Amino acid sequence: MSRVAGSGIDNREAGNGHEAGSDAAASTAATAIAATGMSGVWLRALMALVRREFSAYFATPIAWVFLAAFAALAAVFTFRVGNFMGRGVADLAPFFMYLPWLLAVLTPAVSMRLWAEERASGSIELLMTLPISTWQAVLAKWLAGWLFLGLALLSTTGLWLSVNWLGTPDNGVIALGYVAAWMSAGVLLAAGATASALTRNQVIAFVLGALLAFLLLSAGTPLVRGVLSAWLPAAVAESLLAISLTTHFAPAAQGVISLADVLYWLSMTAFWLFLNVLVVEWKKAA
Amino acid sequence: MTAVLQVRKLCKNFAGVQAVDGISLAVRRGEVLGFLGPNGAGKSTTMKMAAGFLPPDSGEVMVCGIDMLRTPLPARQRLGYLPEGAPLYDEMTVRGFLRFCGRVRGLRGARLRSALEGVAERLQLASVWERGIGGLSKGYRRRVGLAQAIIHQPDVLILDEPTDGLDPNQKVVVRQLIRDMAQHCGIIVSTHILEEVPAVCDRVVVIAQGRVVAEGTADELAQQVPEGVEPSLEAAFRHLTTRGARLQGAVAPGGRA
Numbered sequence: 001m002s003r004v005a006g007s008g009i010d011n012r013e014a015g016n017g018h019e020a021g022s023d024a025a026a027s028t029a030a031t032a033i034a035a036t037g038m039s040g041v042w043l044r045a046l047m048a049l050v051r052r053e054f055s056a057y058f059a060t061p062i063a064w065v066f067l068a069a070f071a072a073l074a075a076v077f078t079f080r081v082g083n084f085m086g087r088g089v090a091d092l093a094p095f096f097m098y099l100p101w102l103l104a105v106l107t108p109a110v111s112m113r114l115w116a117e118e119r120a121s122g123s124i125e126l127l128m129t130l131p132i133s134t135w136q137a138v139l140a141k142w143l144a145g146w147l148f149l150g151l152a153l154l155s156t157t158g159l160w161l162s163v164n165w166l167g168t169p170d171n172g173v174i175a176l177g178y179v180a181a182w183m184s185a186g187v188l189l190a191a192g193a194t195a196s197a198l199t200r201n202q203v204i205a206f207v208l209g210a211l212l213a214f215l216l217l218s219a220g221t222p223l224v225r226g227v228l229s230a231w232l233p234a235a236v237a238e239s240l241l242a243i244s245l246t247t248h249f250a251p252a253a254q255g256v257i258s259l260a261d262v263l264y265w266l267s268m269t270a271f272w273l274f275l276n277v278l279v280v281e282w283k284k285a286a
Numbered sequence: 287m288t289a290v291l292q293v294r295k296l297c298k299n300f301a302g303v304q305a306v307d308g309i310s311l312a313v314r315r316g317e318v319l320g321f322l323g324p325n326g327a328g329k330s331t332t333m334k335m336a337a338g339f340l341p342p343d344s345g346e347v348m349v350c351g352i353d354m355l356r357t358p359l360p361a362r363q364r365l366g367y368l369p370e371g372a373p374l375y376d377e378m379t380v381r382g383f384l385r386f387c388g389r390v391r392g393l394r395g396a397r398l399r400s401a402l403e404g405v406a407e408r409l410q411l412a413s414v415w416e417r418g419i420g421g422l423s424k425g426y427r428r429r430v431g432l433a434q435a436i437i438h439q440p441d442v443l444i445l446d447e448p449t450d451g452l453d454p455n456q457k458v459v460v461r462q463l464i465r466d467m468a469q470h471c472g473i474i475v476s477t478h479i480l481e482e483v484p485a486v487c488d489r490v491v492v493i494a495q496g497r498v499v500a501e502g503t504a505d506e507l508a509q510q511v512p513e514g515v516e517p518s519l520e521a522a523f524r525h526l527t528t529r530g531a532r533l534q535g536a537v538a539p540g541g542r543a
Contacts, residue, residue, distance in 0.1 A: 059377030
């Protein structure tokens with residue numbers, strides 16, 4: 001046993017805490033909850049869940065392949081398709097033009113495993129019998145995926161450095177573009193996580209997530225607006241335009257983020273996470 | 287002694303099929319209750335409801351007097367659960383997984399460390415402590431599953447077929463562990479393996495088609511055979527579970543059917 005105590009178990013927390021001296025063997029975790037207050041316990045449980053989910057991405061080489069693919073595709077779209085060099089302008093407009101569509105494909109790849117994997121392996125029974133609420137689990141999984149998407153966005157900052165090396169861009173605009181991209185990715189991720197909760201098959205989760213992402217993005221495109229205006233009353237077409245991610249991302253990528261955009265991202269993410277909770281509860285009961 | 291787990295009149299219907307039909311049972315501290323029944327009798331469904339995973343259509347689950355349906359979180363905190371097939375997070379190490387379980391259950395610092403050391407010792411996990419769970423043998427996987435169920439020293443343990451799929455040696459180890467763990471809590475163990483009942487269980491509840499058909503000690507149960515048949519657990523089990531659903535109470539515990 002000393003082997004385990006000495007080599008295996010994490011000693012980082014050894015000196016942490018006023019409770020270290022109390023009767024550790026006899027007291028249960030239930031009394032720990034009563035002693036430390038609910039909010040601290042809630043937050044620590046959430047962080048433990050986020051940590052597990054986040055490190056699960058790196059358990060296989062897939063995470064690194066994903067990050068490399070994301071960075072490479074972003075570069076290809078910017079330089080080749082977006083004609084970065086030919087434009088002769090020092091900004092990242094071509095990058096931000098294609099980024100939402102790149103995210104529409106890659107975000108479902110991040111979200112597809114979140115719930116489908118738990119259901120396929122049966123570990124959802126372990127997770128949902130821990131003393132945590134469904135909200136906590138949903139939020140933790142989303143946060144872990146969102147952090148991972150943040151890393152993916154960071155992996156493209158080589159483009160940002162390049163454009164600074166080539167000229168003198170407005171870095172404030174570019175920074176706002178990244179913020180807008182991360183917030184938009186959060187919405188797509190919440191929708192993808194909901195799709196993942198609907199099935200135990202990760203491929204189906206991916207396809208559903210990608211479909212939702214394309215719907216959320218394309219609701220604002222002229223093509224869809226044209227089709228919609230022919231079919232639907234103008235008011236409905238307008239409200240669909242209002243829930244489109246593109247409507248809020250495009251101005252933000254040009255350096256203008258309004259309060260309405262922020263409220264939109266927050267409320268859309270909250271809406272999909274709420275749906276996610278409902279789907280998890282519903283699938284559990286069936 | 288009062289019951290640490292009290293289940294009253296649980297019902298669950300899946301798409302028109304009454305999987306669980308008014309099951310009641312109670313487990314006291316220090317006791318191992320065997321939960322027997324043929325496959326499809328509603329054992330796992332009952333266990334999932336008792337563990338707080340599946341919401342019942344009606345009925346009540348009380349863990350140490352805490353209502354699982356009204357206040358699920360404090361109730362779950364006092365309960366450990368090994369789901370059927372012992373699912374785990376395969377990509378994690380044994381240490382990482384158990385640390386995660388401990389943290390989510392509110393353990394930290396010195397208390398977390400001593401809890402980890404405790405389960406590593408009791409379930410003899412030292413040799414696989416740093417290994418990935420996905421590469422473990424079935425026997426070790428089951429021990430890790432048991433470790434996560436007891437890391438927070440629960441008052442109630444719900445074990446769904448804990449010896450299923452193990453070889454005879456591993457079964458003996460897990461049975462011994464269950465007996466050891468019963469010193470501190472009340473345990474309910476589901477199984478369809480009759481041979482382990484006398485070795486593990488203090489008391490037995492037999493269900494068929496979602497209803498309790500018999501209750502008592504293993505010896506009492508073995509007497510419940512048809513006229514002229516040699517008393518045995520196996521004969522009693524067959525007799526009790528193949529005669530169709532009967533109302534609870536029609537078979538007096540200890541009496542003849």
